[in-house]
Amino acid sequence: MNSFGAARALGWEYYRMSRRSVPMVTLAGCSLAGLYWIALEPFGARRESLVFSAVFGTLLIVHGMTLLNCRSEGLALGFERRLYRLPMSTPGLVIWRMVPAALLGAAMYLATAGFMKLVLGTRWPVLGPTAISITCLVWMLALNWSLGRRPYLLAPVGLAVAVPFVLWLKPRFQPGAGELMANWGDFGAMDLVLLALAVLMAVMVAIVGVRADRAEPRTLQSLVARNRVGGRRAPISETMPRRKSRSRAGFRSATGAQLWMEWREKGVWVSLWAALGLIFCALAGGFPEFLAGPTLRNGLLFIAMLLVLAPPAAGFLHGRSNLSSRDSMLDRVRATRPLSDRTLAMTLLLATFVTTAAAWLVAILTLTGVFVVTWLWGDTAKVEEIVEGLRLALQHSAPADLALAGLLMIGFCVAASGLPLSLVLSGRSRLTEGLAAPYVLVILGLIFERITGSDAWRRLLPYPAVMMLTMIPVASGVCAWLCYRRGHYSLRALIRGGLAFVTLAILLVFRFPFLQQAFVPGGLPFERAVAYAAPATLSAAFLPFVLAPLMLAWNRHR
């Protein structure tokens, strides 16, 4: 195979793998950046902080998608082993896998920057973040490919690589440096040379790692696996001391076993992604500058964004059996479990909640860590002010209010993770791609607002909320009836669910008087949309429980 032909073939394969996800990821990047810019600026976030967050938020999405494309099996680490069969040298494999990934990552970032500049007229840094994007990406790929068989080394080696990078990056985010573009404008030839050297190092590391992986016997265990015990060849299980496995004791139930599988296969990666994202964000800003004054607030906004993004990410991941194939048909192992459609759907739903909860826990722990570090070495007064504010807010809130606020948060978690899960569980890619529709609406709204200069979009915003409020209970009712007809739920269970919904809705309306404004005739101001959003969220939280079994059955029994 000649080198050019091989490069073309690998590039084409990469394009085929990502041709559907690239537009969606780019759209997600654009909407994230746009949302940061338009939605959060009025809340007082500083321009340079917004640019910082949006740039890194976008890069995180781009890198996550690229890593997903370059994985070896499912979400496993390491180089794609099937490529080892190609008659290509290891450097060829590494380089021709890295190049399309880096180009694609850079192109997606450029698309985001172009969107910000052309549509929103914002000065948006291009050269610096693009170069950094490529550098980060090739290093992430190099570490992933080299340490695939030794994942425990990933964190220390990653940290060792990140620290010098952060030290180089840190001066560009000095608080109070004014216009951030000025910093990025300083990005010169020397910086480019430094980053090019870093890229070269990453390529070398990847080549060495992949070469070792390619030449290595199937597992390290196999080198020592066959020992002679009592004159016969014994499997390693008989020659090595047994390590306690968490699942050794067995599972209490079938759903427990399925939950364990879902967590091990997918859930743990969402939490890891959240943790890595937060650590990267914190490191990139650099302690303690990152934690000072307005930047602290920006960091909190980033964490808030993570809280919002984790549920749909978890839903999407748990809904898909096969992450590499476009066809998201339920895989044979899951499909042939002796579980009813409802039980299997509920187990997947539960796995999604567990994953979301874990990602949130990571975010909360990181937030606590940020507060502690800031209090110790950063803006102590600011932290004390926030803590005091929280204490007063808790003091003045009735327990019932807190309970209902918690309920709404759980409702949001269920709706935001359960609805994507249900749609993805259908195994119909068109329906899954429909998930991009809200992003498209946001982008169109932004463009419309920017072009016309009017706030019509903001005034229109409550109407979709009203539609949602109307449509979701109707959809829930239809799905509940279908569930009953198909034997997923008994009539008694459905009546119980319906009663719980009505009770909670009445409780909400009477407990929070401001919600009653939503039903006052007249215009629909922006603030009133919030009033609609609360019951809409609650009703949306009921939908996955009746939608998921139907979608799963549609996919499982084709």
Place this chain on the structure above:
Amino acid sequence: MSYPLEIQALCRRYGGTVALDHVDLVIEEGAVLGLIGRNGAGKTTLIRHVLGLLKAQSGSVRVFGADPVKHPAQTLARIGYVSEDRDLPGWMRIEELLRYTRAFFPDWDETLASDLCRAFDLDPRQRVRTLSRGQHVRTALVLALAPRPALLVLDEPSSGLDPVVRRDVLEAVIQHVAHEGRTVLFSSHLLDEVERVSDHLVMIDRGTMLVDGPMDEVVEGFKHVVYRHAEDSNGSGFGALPGMSLCVEMGSTSSGAASSGAPSSDSASRNSIDHEVLCLCRFETSVDEHALAAQASAGGFELIEILPATLDEIFLNLTCRAS
């Protein structure tokens, strides 16, 4: 009475392609049904209906009397399944996979699982993705047998495997049936394997069932027949003789020269005076050579020889004829 598997008038289309066309099938308890057919014949589609992974577009599928689509938990709990694909989760160790699968089957036999692992030389600490194809099939077989399923479904488990693994698969199936009287649906390309383990045969091609019957009856019922007919008669009436349900012409010789590709017997070639025809015939009852010769003679044919047919020959001739 509910059979382990009962399929009635099952039809399935993928766009314009007919995958299954009015398939009727019943497996009795304790039977080993061999399902054979070419690639794309509809075997896997049929099995996917049995597992409830496909919904019958028309007709019905019942597994132990229950619809596998409406009652997946009830039916799948009684089915052990080995797929032709490497579809076990690669990240799991074998011991984890065993523990995971055990949770779904209340009748899981831990001793049997351990014994089979030992017999198949499977290392419980090994990850599934590092297993060879043979080890993968053996692992899948352990997972399918350890719950002691009432119905074992094997979808071409031994394709691409070496003789040792194929022997393991067959022995496991035989043991499963012999010791426990369980039912097996065994799909394979390897006809000698099917002939060895199955007591009932179903041959399927392009979604249509060509043969359905007890293995002995099928093999006994098909014969190679060499007959002669006069040059001026067209010889088309031979297949209409009483007791014969099918007659496929495989070749003929005229004036001593072979006229078509299928092998003709030596005797047929030697004695060719007018037209000698070699055909594969299916007889409804056991063949009485003298009676058949008399009937043939009455019809203007001279019966020369009746030879037994192998399953290979039956399969090749019927599927080639169908295509």
